[in-house]
Amino acid sequence: MCCSGFLKMMMFIFNGGIFLAGAAILGVGIWVKVDSGSLLGVLDSVEGAPSELSQLANISYMLIGVGAVLVVIGFLGCCGAIRESRCMLLTFFSIVLILFIIEVAGAVVLLVFQGLADQLLQGLEDGIRKDLTEKYGENEGVTSLWDTTMDQLKCCGGKNYTDFDQSPYFNQNQVYPDTCCNATIPEGQCNENRASAIMVDGCIDKIVQLLEDNAVIVAAVALGITALEIAAMVVSMVLYKNIGNKG
Numbered sequence: 001m002c003c004s005g006f007l008k009m010m011m012f013i014f015n016g017g018i019f020l021a022g023a024a025i026l027g028v029g030i031w032v033k034v035d036s037g038s039l040l041g042v043l044d045s046v047e048g049a050p051s052e053l054s055q056l057a058n059i060s061y062m063l064i065g066v067g068a069v070l071v072v073i074g075f076l077g078c079c080g081a082i083r084e085s086r087c088m089l090l091t092f093f094s095i096v097l098i099l100f101i102i103e104v105a106g107a108v109v110l111l112v113f114q115g116l117a118d119q120l121l122q123g124l125e126d127g128i129r130k131d132l133t134e135k136y137g138e139n140e141g142v143t144s145l146w147d148t149t150m151d152q153l154k155c156c157g158g159k160n161y162t163d164f165d166q167s168p169y170f171n172q173n174q175v176y177p178d179t180c181c182n183a184t185i186p187e188g189q190c191n192e193n194r195a196s197a198i199m200v201d202g203c204i205d206k207i208v209q210l211l212e213d214n215a216v217i218v219a220a221v222a223l224g225i226t227a228l229e230i231a232a233m234v235v236s237m238v239l240y241k242n243i244g245n246k247g
Contacts, residue, residue, distance in 0.1 A: 007239045008081045014232040015077030021225050022070025029063025069099065070225070077232055081239060089240045096229050096236075103226060125204065128158030137169025147177065153210070155203040156180035161195040163202075 073095055080088030135142040150156060157163030161180040164170050169177070173188065181190035181198050 007235055007242065010235050011081035011232065011239060012078055014228050014235060015074040015081070017074075017228045018070055018077065018225065018232065019074025021221070021228075022067045022072075022074055024067070025063055026067025026071060029061070029065075029067055069095070073099070073229075077236060080236070084239075084243050086240055086243050089236045089243070093233055093236050093240070096233050100226065100229055100233070103222070125158050128204070129163045132157060132163045133165070133167050136164060136167040137172060143169070147179075149203060150177060150179040153203055153206040154179070154182070154200070155206040156195070156200040157202055158204050159202040160199065161192075 073092060076088050076092040076095070079085070080092050131142065132146070136146060137143055156177065156179055161176045164176050164180070174191070175188060176190045176192070176195045178185075178187055178190055180195045180200055182200050185194060
């Protein structure tokens with residue numbers, strides 16, 4: 001009896017962690033989806049972008065899907081343990097096992113193609129220059145999206161300020177966006193001399209840096225969730241066997 005109670009408590013703790021992690025990922029996915037000025041909008045708007053990179057624009061759906069699955073797993077595990085339902089425990093184990101196999105396969109792919117994201121982003125340079133040259137300052141949606149992105153990341157264009165040369169904005173005003181001068185001068189006075197002297201980093205480099213800076217956090221969260229899944233699978237099978245022995 002004591003052993004059964006301990007197993008239930010451990011299942012509740014493990015699956016509570018999985019449930020909370022899923023809810024957090026689900027929330028992030030929904031936030032990315034509803035954030036119309038997000039960085040992913042820029043990637044999706046660039047014409048001629050690599051087909052692989054365009055899939056990054058759907059990352060919100062992936063986060064929502066993963067989060068929803070983790071929430072369901074956490075619910076099944078907790079309810080299965082509390083109600084001592086062998087059916088729910090077996091369903092829980094099967095889903096977690098499939099998810100675990102997918103995670104291992106995904107980790108192998110990431111290790112094999114470790115530099116793929118950087119290469120794809122760097123390959124956007126020509127597409128971004130074309131997009132800015134043709135639309136920035138004329139297309140309200142593209143202009144607003146780039147202004148938001150450059151302001152949030154403190155960057156300028158894809159590579160640097162020269163991406164705005166011959167753009168409708170530059171042709172009309174003969175200046176570059178204020179972010180290309182790091183907002184260190186009065187508004188509307190970011191000319192070529194000042195932009196070249198300050199040389200604000202391009203957004204591609206900023207995106208790559210952002211991915212690298214958060215890679216450790218993502219890996220730590222993934223490892224934590226995986227550890228919870230393994231522990232929950234072991235405990236669920238022990239509890240499943242004990243419930244069967246009672247019958």
